[in-house]
Amino acid sequence: MTSLYRNPSEVPKISPLVITQGTFDGVHLGHQKVLKHVVDLAREQHTQSLLITYHPHPRLVVEPNNRELRMLSSIEEKAEAVFALGIDYVLILPFTQEFSQLSPETFVANILVKQLNVHTIVIGYDHHFGIHRSGDFNTLIRLSKQFNFAVQEIPASTIDEIAVSSTRIRKALSNSSLYDANQLIGRPYQLTGTVIHGKQLGRTIGFPTANIHINDPYKLIPSFGVYAGICLVENKRFKMVCNIGVRPTVDGENISIEAHLFDFDKNIYGEHLTLFLVQYLRNEKKFDSIEALKSQILLDAQQAQNLVNLD
Template identity: 45%
Template sequence: MKVIRELSQFPELSGAVVTSGTFDGVHVGHQKILSRLTEAARQSNGQSVVLTYWPHPRTVLNPEDDSLRLLSTIEERIAALEQLGVDYLLILPFTKEFAQLSSEEYIQQIILDTLHTKKLVIGYDHRFGKNREGGFDYLQQNAARYGLEVEEIPRQDIDEVGVSSSKIRTALEKGEVATAARYLGRPYSLSGTVVQGRQLGRTIGYPTANVQVSEKLKLIPAQGVYAARVTTRQGEHKAMLSIGTNPTVNGTHQTIEVHLFDFNQDLYGQEITIAFTAYLRPEAKFNSLEELTQQLHLDQQNALHLLG
């Protein structure tokens, strides 16, 4: 997949089949659209093109609203789209100026003049242009004038999978990582750098990697203990992790601490990826480190059983 970040660098393609959207999470609903995109490109001997935006439009249009949490960073979005067989990805910088483009200007300047689109594939609820004024009806009415073929993914095709990015966020905020995985078509994951922690885990036989997530908008699942698979430079490992404040030792700020089973190498400074498999239990305050250690032993047994 060719990734392009500037309009001026986009090549003139012979048969561009295009879709556009934020595609946060690239969930199974998005995958319906993307599957049809790549299929249509193959049928016409053309090229599949995804147009997406970064930063997320909400952070530009409502900068005072800090409630937005993303299911995928732009790097994760790129990786997911590549796995789905997309030929070209254009990442447009989303600015206030861009948001002022009318639907006519957006179609003419971006879809036609830059992408030389032959066919546009969109979801039934896709909107574009200033104040989201454009949609499928507008495209249908003007398709002949634009010399553009337009295909809408029917509402029932999207609704039957019953997925939206907001539903996935809600599931993760409740710790329901199995539900999120079903909606995403894969386990929810996050990446971060292993940093120095308090090193209390190693004193009770459960050393942990303290993970710092660099993307501040990335959604962190609910506090609690999880089973997970962790990818490091050394490979994939079964693991359990805790998201919380470590109340047993009077912790005051949230951390992500991962214990890799049968692994004792140094991970400091390394970026690792955590794929959430199952929710084990809520975070709890124990009366002693001995009680905590006993619970961690049970957590490990449970996690290993769930991880297979």
């Protein structure tokens, strides 16, 4: 059974844990390699696996004036992807100024050992933790002898691959290269949000859309354009065509995310839904008339239906 916790004391004390920790933003293929190793190691030891991650992102706390930082996954999207890989527990620790002042020794003794009963910690050679990032791999080796737990190092090549992949994914999403981003993530890039009231212009031309407010303000929004994909709403999947942008033909000003769901006709205002972006179709453009826009939307819709497979 997989479970999500926000306090170390809540994690079941069934047996010692195999633990890894980090932001794991995007849970891309590099991350997945590490997490699958943690799962396999826990099974070999006949115990459970745990990911410790943080919310908000540590950089938002230690760099409060950073306005550029954007996440590849919300905390909920991250947990869902991690559980899909077989991790038993996810612990989301609130990253606060107070937490950032913990010494490495206090973190290990009070959280990893006392509250989580660590068996093995799997960590990168370049991992730093504790006040002023003063704890590192060697700190864990030293403390493991004191507290009797094992430490496994993630190879440097894997750590470097993770860093490079995260950068490439962000660049790809910002440059309309959705295919490249999805290849690195290992699944379609997703946006999670709530359906809000819009101007209902789509309904007037025969294409009603769900206007989506992205719940995480730091979520990376891909480049403007039209996308084919899948929408998950009320645990059901529907093909969709989605526009991200400012709707220049109707003199839009604010960025909006609008999705037209095929074979769907239901009032879903206020509903929580997830968009999976499968393929980038074209960039956003301003048409000479509403009729020209409608003609292009018809072509977009046909292309999206042909490209997307729900199986």
